[in-house]
Amino acid sequence: MSLRIIGCGNFDRGDDAAGLLVARRLRALGVETPGVQIPGIENLSVEIMEHSGECFSLMDCWTGIEQVILVDATAPHGTPGQIRVWNAHADRLTEDVFPCSTHAFGVREAVNWGRVMNRLPPTLLIYGIEGNRFLLGAPPSLEVERAVDSVAERIMTWFRTHCSKLHKDFRERFSVDLGGS
Amino acid sequence: MSKEPSRTIKVDVLARVEGEGALYVKLKGDRVQDVKLKIYEPPRFFEAFLRGRHFSEVPDIVARICGICPIAYQMSAVHAIERALGVGIDPAVRLLRRLFYCGEWIESHTLHVYMLHAPDFLGYPDAIAMARDHEEIIQRGLRLKKAGNRIVALMGGREIHPVSAAVGGFYKVPSKSALKELVDELKWALDASLATARWVSGFDFPDFEQDYECVSLSHPEEYPFNEGRIVSNRGLDIDASDYEENFTEQHVQHSNALHSVLRGRDSYMVGPMARFNLNFDKLPDVAQQAAHDCGLQVPCRNPFRSIVVRSIELVFACHEALRVIREYEPPSAPRAQTSARTSIGQAATEAPRGLLYHRYELDQDGLIASAKIVPPTSQNQKRIEEDLWHFVSQVATRPSEEITWKCEQAVRNYDPCISCATHFLRLHVERG
Numbered sequence: 001m002s003l004r005i006i007g008c009g010n011f012d013r014g015d016d017a018a019g020l021l022v023a024r025r026l027r028a029l030g031v032e033t034p035g036v037q038i039p040g041i042e043n044l045s046v047e048i049m050e051h052s053g054e055c056f057s058l059m060d061c062w063t064g065i066e067q068v069i070l071v072d073a074t075a076p077h078g079t080p081g082q083i084r085v086w087n088a089h090a091d092r093l094t095e096d097v098f099p100c101s102t103h104a105f106g107v108r109e110a111v112n113w114g115r116v117m118n119r120l121p122p123t124l125l126i127y128g129i130e131g132n133r134f135l136l137g138a139p140p141s142l143e144v145e146r147a148v149d150s151v152a153e154r155i156m157t158w159f160r161t162h163c164s165k166l167h168k169d170f171r172e173r174f175s176v177d178l179g180g181s
Numbered sequence: 182m183s184k185e186p187s188r189t190i191k192v193d194v195l196a197r198v199e200g201e202g203a204l205y206v207k208l209k210g211d212r213v214q215d216v217k218l219k220i221y222e223p224p225r226f227f228e229a230f231l232r233g234r235h236f237s238e239v240p241d242i243v244a245r246i247c248g249i250c251p252i253a254y255q256m257s258a259v260h261a262i263e264r265a266l267g268v269g270i271d272p273a274v275r276l277l278r279r280l281f282y283c284g285e286w287i288e289s290h291t292l293h294v295y296m297l298h299a300p301d302f303l304g305y306p307d308a309i310a311m312a313r314d315h316e317e318i319i320q321r322g323l324r325l326k327k328a329g330n331r332i333v334a335l336m337g338g339r340e341i342h343p344v345s346a347a348v349g350g351f352y353k354v355p356s357k358s359a360l361k362e363l364v365d366e367l368k369w370a371l372d373a374s375l376a377t378a379r380w381v382s383g384f385d386f387p388d389f390e391q392d393y394e395c396v397s398l399s400h401p402e403e404y405p406f407n408e409g410r411i412v413s414n415r416g417l418d419i420d421a422s423d424y425e426e427n428f429t430e431q432h433v434q435h436s437n438a439l440h441s442v443l444r445g446r447d448s449y450m451v452g453p454m455a456r457f458n459l460n461f462d463k464l465p466d467v468a469q470q471a472a473h474d475c476g477l478q479v480p481c482r483n484p485f486r487s488i489v490v491r492s493i494e495l496v497f498a499c500h501e502a503l504r505v506i507r508e509y510e511p512p513s514a515p516r517a518q519t520s521a522r523t524s525i526g527q528a529a530t531e532a533p534r535g536l537l538y539h540r541y542e543l544d545q546d547g548l549i550a551s552a553k554i555v556p557p558t559s560q561n562q563k564r565i566e567e568d569l570w571h572f573v574s575q576v577a578t579r580p581s582e583e584i585t586w587k588c589e590q591a592v593r594n595y596d597p598c599i600s601c602a603t604h605f606l607r608l609h610v611e612r613g
Contacts, residue, residue, distance in 0.1 A: 052341050054248075056323055057330065105296070109309070116312045117319065 003046045004065045005031070005155065008053035008072040008107060014138035015080070015131030018148055019071040020050050021140065022127070025152040031159065046159075055105030059119055067123040069158075071151055072107050073131040073144070075099050080132035081143030083151055088114070088124035097128060127151050188581060204588055205435075206569065211577035216569045218562055218592070220436045231552040236262050236521070236543055240346045243539075243554070248341055249292070252285040252333065253532030254554075255346040256407055257539040262348045264422075265526025265543055268519050273512035274350040275407070276505050277336065280360075281346070282406040282530075283502040284332025287370065289533035290453075290491045290498070291329060293596045294377060295322030298488050301590040302384040318380065321373055325495070328370040331363055332502060350516030360506045367503050374495035375471055381488045382475035387587070389572055390482040393564070394446065395455035398531050404463040404497055405456065407530045412459060413449065414480065421529040424538050430555065441560040448563035451535025452595060453490045454481055465504075468496040484568055484594040491596075521547025532557050534596050558597045565595050 007023025010016045026032075032048045051058060053072060062068045074084065074097045086093060088111045098108035105113075107126070114120035129147045140148070188208040207215040227246055231239060239258045244251035256278060263270065295318070296308040305311040312319040330340045335355055337343020345351045396417065398409035411427075412418050419427055430439035443449050458480035461469065472479070472493045481490060527540040535557030542550040572591050576584055 054341055056326060057340060059323075060327070112309045113312065116309055117316055 001045075001067065002065045003067045003069070004062065005046070005048045006051050006058070006061055006068060006070045007049070008051050008058070008070065010052065012137060014133040014135050015129075015140050015144045016073050016134050017140050018073040018129040018131060018144050018151075019053075021145070021148040022071040022129075022151050022155070023048050023050050025148060026155060029152070029156065031156070053106050055107075055110040055113065058107065058110040059114055062114075062121045062124065063119060065121050068121045069125045069127065069155060070107065071127040071129070071155075072098075073134075074128035075130070076132050077130060080130055080141055081147040082130040083147055083154075084128045084130070086126040086128070088120055088126055093126070127154070204569070204592060206573055206584070206588060208573070208577055211574075213570055213573045213577065216566050216573065217435045218566050218569070220562070228552045228554055231541075231549045234549050236266075236348055236519075236541070236547045236549060239541070239549065239552075240348065241344060244342050244344075244346075246554070246556075249289050250285055250532045250534065250537075251342050252281050252337070252346070253530060253537050254539075255343070256282060256530040257528050257532075257537045257554075258541070259346055259348050260407060260528035260530060261421075261526045261539040261541050262543070263519075263526065264528055265524040265541055266348070266519050266522060267524075268349050268517050270350055270517055271512035271514070273510055274354070274516070276509055277351065277354060277512075279406050280332060280502055280505040280509075281336040281343075283498040283505070284329045284336060286494060286498040286533050287329025287374075287502075288326055288333060289329075289596075290495050291322055291326040291377075293533075293593075294381060294488055294491050294495070295319060295326075297596070298590075298593050299381065299384075301586070301593060302381075302488070321376065325370055325373045325377070328363075328366050328373075328499070331366065335359060335363065347516050349519050350512065350514070352515065354511055354515045357509060357511065360509055364503065364506060367499055367506070371467075371496065371499040371503065374492065374499050375467075377495055378471045378475050378489060378492035381492050382477075384488070386483060386485045387572070387575070388483075389485060389575060391484065391568060391571060393455070393458075393482065394443065394449040395458045395480070396443075396449045396451050396560075397456040397459045397536060398529060399459055400463070402463070404460050404465075404501070405531050411529055411536065413443075414459060415446075417443070421527045421538065424527060424529060424555075425540070425553070428538075428555070428560075430559065436562065439559050440563040441555060442563060448567055449560065450564050451557050451560045452487070453494050453533075453535075454484065454487050455535060456531060457481060457490045457493065464493070464497055465500050467500055468493050471496050484591070487594045487596075521545060534558060534561070536560060558595070561595045561597065565592055565597065568594070 005023060005026060007019035009019040011020055027048045032046055049061060051061060093108040093111055098106060129144055129151060131144060132141045203219040205217040205219060231242060234242065239262060240255040243254040243258045246254050300308050300311045303311060333343055334340045336345060338345045345353055394413050394415050396411065396413045398405035399412040400409035410418055410420060411424060427444055428441055429444050430441050433440050461479045475489050477489055523543065523545045525542045529536050529538045537557055538555040540553040544550050568591055569588060573584065573588065576587050
């Protein structure tokens with residue numbers, strides 16, 4: 001099984017860094033297992049990527065991967081830090097949440113292209129963190145920083161759940177409590 | 182008082198253009214009374230932002246002006262600063278800069294031809310809808326764009342906002358073997374660009390021609406990227422250092438982008454059609470033959486055929502990239518030495534959308550005292566409005582929805598990059 005976690009955004013644009021921050025948080029937690037094969041779980045490979053969110057290279061990023069979790073900042077709607085999750089196969093990403101970029105196609109277009117051209121991975125979960133300020137050079141807002149922690153924890157929880165039958169070494173690494181196993 | 186009904190056609194947000202703008206057309210009966218291309222994307226003040234920064238920082242700062250044509254901004258900047266500082270560059274660096282530009286033209290032209298403009302001709306609201314019926318063609322476009330991306334990523338360190346361009350050369354130059362890895366894909370891309378030209382030449386083009394003053398760089402030996410004199414089909418022939426004596430920018434109330442005009446004359450056109458009309462004889466045989474096979478006349482005066490011209494430039498860019506890779510021998514040093522001095526330098530290069538002018542004034546420490554940047558879209562903006570005045574007259578009897586569609590298509594002939602120019606689009610047609 002291959003799992004790729006893609007954090008999208010721009011570190012120089014305030015809350016737009018949200019996806020990248022989640023990627024780094026997960027990497028710091030040691031989630032990544034590039035090239036590591038873990039017996040018993042069909043050669044699990046977990047990879048974390050940071051990405052600008054540009055549509056076409058994003059599609060390349062998830063091509064051939066079975067499970068993808070993508071994290072990106074979403075447009076402000078008065079509830080900064082709010083976390084939303086979409087299943088790319090079932091849910092519609094709306095323009096008010098993932099607005100058009102003035103310079104490139106983004107995550108929403110990548111999902112739409114992927115659907116039309118059968119280029120979506122079998123699983124694509126999209127975590128959106130609502131941003132508040134996207135000024136050039138601004139740091140992320142406190143609300144978004146808290147949401148980054150929360151999304152990282154949610155992904156870790158998802159990860160632990162999905163990895164509950166993993167190899168012993170892997171369980172120990174992530175302190176997976178399997179209730180007496 | 183006329184009893185003719187009035188119509189106003191508005192496009193509040195022009196789609197499939199780079200940036201944020203709107204279009205307003207006022208009709209009295211079937212006569213056009215007003216056309217305004219409104220660029221409301223806020224001014225971005227990059228010229229002021231550059232003041233006080235060291236010249237070495239400029240290429241990376243100006244690359245941020247545009248996600249589609251960062252290389253153009255980097256190239257105009259490094260050439261202007263090199264002229265200010267009297268820096269000569271290695272011939273191998275010159276070749277690499279042409280290759281770098283090939284990558285950007287391939288990326289940008291492919292994006293526009295396949296994703297932004299072709300849906301207009303084929304009757305689709307966007308390329309995603311088009312992909313449902315033309316998946317194979319869209320797949321070709323995606324792969325072609327990726328071929329350009331690979332050049333940019335190799336040359337610039339990454340695909341978006343590349344970081345390797347430096348005053349005097351590059352921070353790092355590729356090895357011959359790294360460039361050779363691109364060859365097979367570029368050979369495919371050359372064939373794909375020829376197929377692209379054949380495909381778009383079969384579109385249905387409105388019968389619409391204008392008598393343009395075309396402005397572009399002209400080089401005695403090559404289709405222009407980085408070097409040459411600024412010329413027009415009406416006798417203009419100047420060095421970039423004389424640009425501001427010959428061109429001026431005018432503020433118009435309805436736009437955040439300045440309108441450029443030729444002093445004592447009027448609007449003019451920059452971009453692929455201007456380059457093609459002024460430099461056809463410099464295109465390689467394969468591109469000239471493709472143009473003939475596509476039925477392109479020289480000069481081409483129908484802006485809707487610009488999609489074919491862009492495809493011919495795709496042929497050129499792929500062919501040129503292969504030539505550069507064949508001839509490349511790494512330079513002895515990735516970049517020339519530079520030293521600061523009080524100076525002024527100007528340069529113009531050919532961005533995918535047309536002539537891009539930069540001027541920098543440096544102090545004795547190499548800090549930017551002043552900067553001026555004139556992007557292609559602001560140069561084309563007045564000409565776009567004039568096209569619309571004439572074109573709307575031709576289609577004024579049609580329903581408002583059709584006028585709206587046609588007007589957006591007409592604006593996209595120029596592939597306007599509004600974010601660069603604000604320094605783009607909504608359509609409003611008023612019938613009154």
